[in-house]
Amino acid sequence: MSTIYEPQKEKVISEPGEYLELGQSRGYFALDGKKIKYLATGKKYNFSDPEEKVRAEYYFDLIEKYNYPAKRIDFEIEMPSRTPQFGNARVLKAPFAICVAGNIQNYFRKNSR
Numbered sequence: 001m002s003t004i005y006e007p008q009k010e011k012v013i014s015e016p017g018e019y020l021e022l023g024q025s026r027g028y029f030a031l032d033g034k035k036i037k038y039l040a041t042g043k044k045y046n047f048s049d050p051e052e053k054v055r056a057e058y059y060f061d062l063i064e065k066y067n068y069p070a071k072r073i074d075f076e077i078e079m080p081s082r083t084p085q086f087g088n089a090r091v092l093k094a095p096f097a098i099c100v101a102g103n104i105q106n107y108f109r110k111n112s113r
Contacts, residue, residue: 040070
């Protein structure tokens with residue numbers, strides 16, 4: 001029985017030192033004592049943190065394995081607030097709100113007796 005899927009053959013770097021040496025020699029990051037500096041962004045982080053070692057390895061993989069441009073990778077970015085701001089307090093009590101291209105219209109149910 002033949003399979004349709006054929007696993008990719010790729011070089012797996014298993015030793016942490018390998019990706020660090022390659023990353024430094026190719027200008028992706030620089031190690032300065034206990035700090036790692038990502039050269040594309042200029043940001044420095046504490047390399048003694050285990051999380052930073054994982055980030056450095058993923059950074060290396062994104063560039064090397066997936067050919068992702070280093071200039072398009074950033075760290076610790078702040079996301080804008082996703083909470084909508086309404087100027088009219090009645091909007092919060094309305095049973096329905098229809099949003100079309102940024103316009104908000106309120107529809108109130110009226111008692112018809």
